[in-house]
């Protein structure tokens with residue numbers, strides 16, 4: 001469980017995180033969304049102790065940070081946004097090196113490395129250099145590396161950025177499997193579809209503040225479960241309705257061709273932030 005209370009992070013005059021309050025339950029897959037500069041990465045950096053908060057309290061699995069740094073480090077795994085594997089080593093060597101750096105005893109370490117290569121479906125490529133790997137394979141290896149010490153909470157910062165849709169879906173399966181195996185997963189993403197598919201609840205941040213927090217379904221329902229969209233000279237227009245009948249009635253009186261569909265999380269995001277997220 002992650003408890004965030006009154007979290008503030010200032011960089012000089014700029015407030016990157018502005019009084020964030022959030023509780024993430026054990027075993028939950030939780031998504032942090034927001035436009036560029038909303039404060040998502042800063043929040044993750046605080047939770048993973050890469051930077052210190054200006055104010056507020058955070059506990060992870062009952063351990064307070066930064067005071068109980070070592071205990072927190074033992075229960076969290078971090079998969080950063082940018083690839084930071086050693087590309088001149090094999091997959092197996094990358095994992096072993098990481099284990100050695102974290103003082104894992106050899107016997108347990110080697111067994112765990114094999115288990116994880118298997119888990120992320122890289123067993124046959126274990127002896128290949130990472131510089132021969134595709135983006136999806138590198139990301140899976142980074143996830144394996146973050147799992148070496150058997151953390152309880154996994155932080156994934158933009159886990160599928162730059163990957164093609166098929167590879168992205170394969171990673172989604174892996175993230176679902178992690179969650180089914182009991183891990184709490186906190187991810188940031190620009191892909192609204194990703195949050196909708198993977199996350200039990202999502203938080204939308206803007207300018208450092210939380211502007212929405214709920215299940216994707218409840219956020220859509222609040223806006224209206226049905227949307228009518230049509231094109232006008234100034235751009236696409238949207239109207240939201242609680243029922244299909246109301247949406248159909250409205251669509252019927254429009255003088256132009258319109259589409260009636262279910263509201264999705266991207267609609268919620270645009271209504272709240274006024275921005276379309278680029279893929």
Ligand SMILES: Nc1ncnc2c1ncn2[C@@H]1O[C@H](COP(=O)(O)OP(=O)(O)OP(=O)(O)O)[C@@H](O)[C@H]1O
Nearest residue numbers: 011014015016034035036037038039040041042043
């Ligand atoms: N090291 C830093 N020094 C100064 N300002 C920073 C620093 N890191 C982030 N910021 C500022 O804090 C705000 C939040 O940035 P952050 O990177 O957390 O946003 P984000 O939601 O992760 O954005 P993105 O989607 O672009 O990654 C931005 O205004 C950013 O310019």
